[in-house]
Amino acid sequence: MPNKVCVLGAGSTRYGKLNESVVELALDASKEAITSAGITPKEIQSGYISNVFGVSDKQVHMAPVIMSNLGIPYTPGLTIESACGSGSVMLREAFANVAAGFYDCVLAVGVEKITQVGTVQSTTLFSYCSDFFYEGGNGASFPGLFASIARAYLTRYKATEEDLAYVAVKNHENGILNPKAHVRKKITIEDVMQSPVVASPLKLYDCCPFSDGASALILCSEEFAKKKGKSYVEIIGSGRGASPAAVQSREDITIIPSTVNAARQAYEMAKITPKDVDFAEVHDCFTIAEVIDCEDLGFFKKGEAAEAIRSGATRRIGEIPINPSGGLKSKGHPIGATGIGQVVEVFEQFTGKAGDRTIQDAQIALTHNFGATGASAAVHIFKKVN
Amino acid sequence: MSESRDPNQITNRRSKFIEAASRGKILANKCAKCNHSTLETVYFCEKCSSDVFTIEEYAGLGNVVTFTIQSVAPEGFTDAGLYAWVVFKVDDAPFNVSGFLKDTHTPSDLPIGSKVQVTGFDEKHGLLLERV
Numbered sequence: 001m002p003n004k005v006c007v008l009g010a011g012s013t014r015y016g017k018l019n020e021s022v023v024e025l026a027l028d029a030s031k032e033a034i035t036s037a038g039i040t041p042k043e044i045q046s047g048y049i050s051n052v053f054g055v056s057d058k059q060v061h062m063a064p065v066i067m068s069n070l071g072i073p074y075t076p077g078l079t080i081e082s083a084c085g086s087g088s089v090m091l092r093e094a095f096a097n098v099a100a101g102f103y104d105c106v107l108a109v110g111v112e113k114i115t116q117v118g119t120v121q122s123t124t125l126f127s128y129c130s131d132f133f134y135e136g137g138n139g140a141s142f143p144g145l146f147a148s149i150a151r152a153y154l155t156r157y158k159a160t161e162e163d164l165a166y167v168a169v170k171n172h173e174n175g176i177l178n179p180k181a182h183v184r185k186k187i188t189i190e191d192v193m194q195s196p197v198v199a200s201p202l203k204l205y206d207c208c209p210f211s212d213g214a215s216a217l218i219l220c221s222e223e224f225a226k227k228k229g230k231s232y233v234e235i236i237g238s239g240r241g242a243s244p245a246a247v248q249s250r251e252d253i254t255i256i257p258s259t260v261n262a263a264r265q266a267y268e269m270a271k272i273t274p275k276d277v278d279f280a281e282v283h284d285c286f287t288i289a290e291v292i293d294c295e296d297l298g299f300f301k302k303g304e305a306a307e308a309i310r311s312g313a314t315r316r317i318g319e320i321p322i323n324p325s326g327g328l329k330s331k332g333h334p335i336g337a338t339g340i341g342q343v344v345e346v347f348e349q350f351t352g353k354a355g356d357r358t359i360q361d362a363q364i365a366l367t368h369n370f371g372a373t374g375a376s377a378a379v380h381i382f383k384k385v386n
Numbered sequence: 387m388s389e390s391r392d393p394n395q396i397t398n399r400r401s402k403f404i405e406a407a408s409r410g411k412i413l414a415n416k417c418a419k420c421n422h423s424t425l426e427t428v429y430f431c432e433k434c435s436s437d438v439f440t441i442e443e444y445a446g447l448g449n450v451v452t453f454t455i456q457s458v459a460p461e462g463f464t465d466a467g468l469y470a471w472v473v474f475k476v477d478d479a480p481f482n483v484s485g486f487l488k489d490t491h492t493p494s495d496l497p498i499g500s501k502v503q504v505t506g507f508d509e510k511h512g513l514l515l516e517r518v
Contacts, residue, residue: 124461138486138512139456139463140471147454155498199454200493248473248482253452
């Protein structure tokens with residue numbers, strides 16, 4: 001049985017088009033997390049950094065640079081990349097090392113800086129996260145890959161493009177309440193339906209933005225957390241999964257196996273079922289992704305999530321609130337940071353810092369974050385510590 | 387037509403796949419141990435982990451499983467006009483492949499299930515398809 005692992009502190013920059021360098025963003029979020037946890041940098045025994053496109057801001061081998069600028073140059077760190085799922089995969093490694101007893105206190109910081117290269121270059125860089133020989137190399141962008149998944153889903157389950165629009169409207173409704181969200185703008189179903197087609201059937205407002213930003217956590221053992229006397233959150237479940245890298249190789253294009261398997265592991269570790277989850281932050285890089293996530297995570301039966309979302313079941317006052325932060329769609333998607341940013345939302349929800357986004361009486365939360373079209377994924381489950 | 391081979395002698399699987407595609411064919415591996423077929427580019431059988439294969443060559447025909455029309459194209463495709471990225475089930479094979487289909491303007495141009503054929507492979511646009 002692993003040791004209990006807790007989230008003692010959390011911090012995040014605003015997400016959006018930002019001027020700071022990739023290193024500065026990581027440091028800003030890290031400092032906020034360290035302050036939030038009530039620790040000093042010298043109590044950190046290891047650093048875990050998730051990042052994908054550091055090279056575009058002239059910095060790879062980022063961990064030593066971050067640790068040095070936190071004033072702890074002799075504390076080891078490492079950088080982990082798993083495309084858009086880098087944050088959650090990195091979290092899993094940090095969790096595992098604390099759970100195994102190697103460390104009592106670690107920093108987990110995710111960061112991305114991409115907007116400076118522009119939309120066309122960003123689209124191209126993201127396509128390198130696909131199975132490029134079969135996908136990007138044949139003309140598929142990431143919106144295109146998810147559009148092909150959307151077409152398969154809409155065809156099989158008789159869902160509509162308007163059903164997908166409800167995901168976008170709901171997440172923007174939440175993101176307006178998040179002061180650090182990238183796109184704080186109320187939108188309507190008509191706005192989504194009339195936005196330009198990016199890759200049919202997906203339109204501009206079905207897609208998350210390219211974002212810069214960083215989010216950071218302080219993870220520690222339960223004993224360490226109790227000594228500090230601050231509010232903390234316990235990680236009670238962790239799972240990882242994989243899928244065939246190329247969409248063409250999936251047995252069922254409307255299911256993301258990595259999510260299903262990661263969720264099963266996390267639920268088993270936490271000894272709960274999907275019905276016990278009070279809210280979830282899921283990977284809504286595109287509206288269709290949130291629909292499929294909700295089914296793969298067990299919140300709705302296969303083929304029923306679109307109708308449930310349309311009915312309001314995933315709004316903040318619904319039966320299972322999804323993405324109260326605004327999700328990737330509204331809060332933004334700095335891909336190396338996203339999986340950690342989701343946990344920042346959980347921490348804020350469970351420590352009384354979520355303001356008007358607060359999900360009343362929530363005790364159990366789930367985060368779900370995947371890389372590329374779900375080739376890699378991690379799911380974590382959290383318990384509020386009263 | 388099939389031939390046995392020593393996988394240690396293969397130096398570039400993608401080149402072999404591309405060479406077959408340029409002739410309008412899809413190259414695959416059939417596991418000598420369990421008969422599971424996968425695309426040429428896979429190194430170990432995903433069913434039994436054997437690395438001993440027989441080469442299979444399929445006629446590059448298949449039916450559309452799903453697709454998108456890229457209104458916003460990535461670099462290298464911005465001069466291609468409206469095109470589709472298509473996933474199709476290869477006839478007589480247990481797997482799908484994906485490719486580039488030019489001149490696809492609306493979803494009604496390409497109903498799910500419609501027939502496509504591999505016509506070649508080029509460095510710029512990858513696996514080339516046409517409607518049959």
